[in-house]
Amino acid sequence: MNILITGVCGFVGFSLANKLLKSKKFRIYGIDNVNSYYSKKLKYKRLDILKKNKNFFFYRKDINAYTYILNKYKKVKFDIIYHFAAQAGVRYTVIDPNSYLHSNVNAFKNFCKFVKFKKPKKFIFASSSSVYGDMKTYPVKESNKLKPKNLYAKTKKFNEVYVENYFKKTKIKCIGLRLFTIYGEWGRPDMLIFKFLKMADKKFAFSLNNNGNMYRDFTYIDSVIRIITELILFESKKKFIVFNICSSKPIKISSVIKKLVKITNYKKINYIPMNKLEVFKTYGDNNKIFKTLKLNKKFLNFDTGLKRTFNWYKKNKNII
Numbered sequence: 001m002n003i004l005i006t007g008v009c010g011f012v013g014f015s016l017a018n019k020l021l022k023s024k025k026f027r028i029y030g031i032d033n034v035n036s037y038y039s040k041k042l043k044y045k046r047l048d049i050l051k052k053n054k055n056f057f058f059y060r061k062d063i064n065a066y067t068y069i070l071n072k073y074k075k076v077k078f079d080i081i082y083h084f085a086a087q088a089g090v091r092y093t094v095i096d097p098n099s100y101l102h103s104n105v106n107a108f109k110n111f112c113k114f115v116k117f118k119k120p121k122k123f124i125f126a127s128s129s130s131v132y133g134d135m136k137t138y139p140v141k142e143s144n145k146l147k148p149k150n151l152y153a154k155t156k157k158f159n160e161v162y163v164e165n166y167f168k169k170t171k172i173k174c175i176g177l178r179l180f181t182i183y184g185e186w187g188r189p190d191m192l193i194f195k196f197l198k199m200a201d202k203k204f205a206f207s208l209n210n211n212g213n214m215y216r217d218f219t220y221i222d223s224v225i226r227i228i229t230e231l232i233l234f235e236s237k238k239k240f241i242v243f244n245i246c247s248s249k250p251i252k253i254s255s256v257i258k259k260l261v262k263i264t265n266y267k268k269i270n271y272i273p274m275n276k277l278e279v280f281k282t283y284g285d286n287n288k289i290f291k292t293l294k295l296n297k298k299f300l301n302f303d304t305g306l307k308r309t310f311n312w313y314k315k316n317k318n319i320i
């Protein structure tokens with residue numbers, strides 16, 4: 001089976017490719033522009049690992065360049081296309097809003113042209129929990145009304161709406177993944193856990209918003225990958241479907257900080273106000289995906305996941 005994964009040098013794309021390559025059943029084609037949003041060293045290290053497999057083929061390209069991508073893969077038939085290349089992050093929207101319009105809107109639309117042309121059986125793309133915005137009641141279900149609060153969230157909502165319309169008259173089954181705060185080995189340095197660990201190493205104060213009085217539905221990377229690999233065999237009756245991918249166990253940020261202080265013995269914290277771009281809480285209902293795939297709900301306990309993440313960080317901090 002041929003599978004194309006965009007954003008393959010990123011956290012989720014890499015973790016998925018790495019898992020699939022272990023089974024030897026798949027030929028994995030990966031695309032990434034290896035941009036400098038965060039440590040390129042980390043992205044190249046992930047790529048080095050993937051390149052050790054003879055069933056892995058890499059193309060360094062921006063997904064906006066769809067004619068190049070079409071040309072590159074003119075003889076390859078893809079069974080499934082997973083799309084993870086995007087500009088991630090909420091806070092960066094005020095630093096470089098254009099990068100969101102480039103990757104998540106314009107390049108996304110061009111990449112969809114490529115997908116339509118290649119006619120895979122399934123097109124599985126990353127959306128985000130941020131499409132929900134601030135809700136009155138939790139956990140949030142896929143059927144909730146969406147109230148995206150920032151540019152990143154709005155581009156993700158756009159992706160969902162666009163895909164539903166653009167592929168309507170095709171036979172391609174489209175699946176949107178509303179991913180909730182993913183953490184673990186090989187994770188993103190712009191996200192809370194590695195940010196804290198990096199600050200602790202440098203002996204800089206960690207800036208904590210709103211006294212840590214926010215909640216995130218932390219979901220361990222291996223659990224995410226376990227679920228999304230199951231989608232390979234999933235025969236969807238629907239043309240377009242979205243799923244929450246989350247542990248459904250929100251954790252207060254102040255409690256995560258306490259755990260990080262305990263494991264690092266570092267407690268220099270700079271208290272700053274709530275960031276208005278961010279939501280107060282993410283807490284998803286994950287029943288739809290587990291019922292649909294008939295999977296057991298199995299999630300690693302957060303303390304164990306955090307310990308594994310910290311151990312990985314200690315060995316790899318030079319590349320973060």
Ligand SMILES: NC(=O)c1ccc[n+]([C@@H]2O[C@H](COP(=O)([O-])OP(=O)(O)OC[C@H]3O[C@@H](n4cnc5c(N)ncnc54)[C@H](O)[C@@H]3O)[C@@H](O)[C@H]2O)c1
Binds near residue numbers: 129
């Ligand atoms: N990690 C999370 O907690 C999380 C949560 C919600 C949603 N998501 C979404 O999941 C997807 C993957 O997230 P991630 O954490 O792996 O992010 P990431 O930043 O680690 O990976 C994205 C990869 O895409 C590449 N890329 C970006 N723009 C590109 C372009 N125009 N052309 C080619 N390559 C490009 C980057 O170089 C990077 O390697 C993203 O769409 C993100 O918005 C992630």
